[in-house]
Amino acid sequence: MSSSPPDQALSLERAALSRALGRVALQDRDALQEVYRRTSRKLFGICLRILGERSEAEDAMQEVYLTIWRRAGSFDPARGNPISWLAALTRNRAIDLLRRSGRRESAPIELAVDVADESPDAETALIEQGDEARITYCIERLAKSDAAMIRTAFFEGTTYADLAGRSDLPLGTVKSRIRRALLKLRECLG
Template sequence: MADGSSRPEADEARRRLADALVRAGRGSHSALAEVYDATSAKLFGICLRILGERGEAEDALQDIYLNVWRKAGSFDPERASPITWLAALARNRSIDRLRARGGRVSEPVEAALQIPDPAPDAASSLEASEAGSRLSGCIGELENRKAHAIRTAFFEGATYAELAVRSGVPLGTMKSWVRRGLLQLKECLER
């Protein structure tokens, strides 16, 4: 399943990216440059989304590609899609950076209630893969509060504790919402 796209050009791009990652893992600088050219805009978008500040996101991006360089040897194209692997690394490093800085600027409670659901914007959903469309569909089937909690955790790196504070519910309640949502999501994706 992985990227799940049936378009031949997407499959080809994916194969080339996986190949470049494997070569980077063997120490090829030019292969890492290929990976950077193909993915830096996407990964920079992820850094910006999570960190919210350009300078910080630029530092994170450098750190991420140095990490890609060191870890590419452990990338296994049989087991993971290259863009999934890279996106997970970029998101995790950005969240670590956010937490090391002591989190984002906290917002007043009234503002927190008005935070719009971070739903996909129309323009970029044009490039959605089959897997992406299915995931959006399945999240759309969830109860609002569960979908919102999962999206906020994903896009803002919020922990259970933060989600509970933002929604004004006890920690245990938030954990239940998310865990029920995740189970429903998994079942929907397996249908």
């Protein structure tokens, strides 16, 4: 059974991240930049969720990437997914910082029964990963300029007016191109 294009994209992303971590282990600064580019949003989200304050999450991120720089050699691609390894490392670092700050709000353990676990279950997390890979696959099928507009508008939050200014295109043209690109994405994701 052959894997679908989104599965292939996910496998390629994992392989690229594993290779970059291997190069970080050899003290390759460019590789660390690549790891940062590929992972910083996800890892920052973990820090922010645990620490609750942006400035503390930013401090944690600095420590996380220093730890990655020092410990990249301990990652074994045969034993696991690189993003899982990085997420666990990030989570542990954020929890350490939370403990160090002394800001632990705790309640009696008996109350834990009443706390709902709002994190997605494993099946939902896998589906979301697959969705992300499918979206990436479909965006890569767009014309480069249209893909860049979609990424900038929807992933970076840039307004259509700012996009028009950046690209020296009329606002109406930007809106039309994004609308056509969204239709192509919908068809691809169909």
